[in-house]
Amino acid sequence: MKIVIGCDQGALELKNYIKEVLAEFTDITVEDVGTYTADSVDYPDIAEKICAKITSGEAERGIALCGTGIGISIACNKVDGIRAALCHNVFTARMSRQHNDANVLAMGGRDIGFGPAAEMVRVWVAEEFLGGRHKRRVDKIMAIADK
Template sequence: MKIVIGCDHGALALKEEVKKVLAEYPDVEVNDVGTYTEDSVDYPDIAEKVCKEITSGRSERGIVLCGTGIGISIAANKIHGIRAALCNDVYSAIMSRQHNNANVLAMGGRVTGFGPAGEIVRAWLTTDFEGGRHERRVNKIMALEGK
């Protein structure tokens, strides 16, 4: 599976920890689109880079990180074809995959500790979409993009 990851300056340390977790999975290939320093960057630019990799088909899923995860998740969800879920706990990560088929995980570097973030990533990465009645709902969500 190809995963693209990106962060702003507020989540650089968390991004590096998440990449260590992703390295636990030999079938996961990671593309890091930045940022690479603590110099200030705008999280919408990072969200756009990550989501472009997904919508182009070069990556299957993405992880976006900013200080709280809020701004970057809002920005990501503005992009056609993206279902970004801000997850602060394992249960939300599982549900975002099972019920919403989230293709982007968002977290906050200033609000999510390294240990919990690792568990969230593991749960999100290994949980499949259930389809069924959830497929209908996801289709309705995606149809909202055209309104």
């Protein structure tokens, strides 16, 4: 599985740490679309880069990080085909995969500690979508963009 990861200046250190966590997985490759320095950037630009990699099929999933995770998750969810889940703990990270088939995990670098973030990422990359009644609901979510 290929995962694209990106952040703004509010989550640069968290992004670099998560890349170390993802390196534990031999079956995961990671593409980092920035930002790479502490200079201020606009998180919607990073969201677009992350989502373009997913909608083009270059990456299967994404991890999107900003100060709170709020802005970048809002931006990601403007892109058709993206289901970005702003998660705050292992439970929500797990549910975002099992029930929502989230293809982007969003977190806040000024909100989540490194330890919890590592556990959330390990769970999120491993969990599968459960389908069934959840597929019906996810299908309805995705159909909203066509209305």
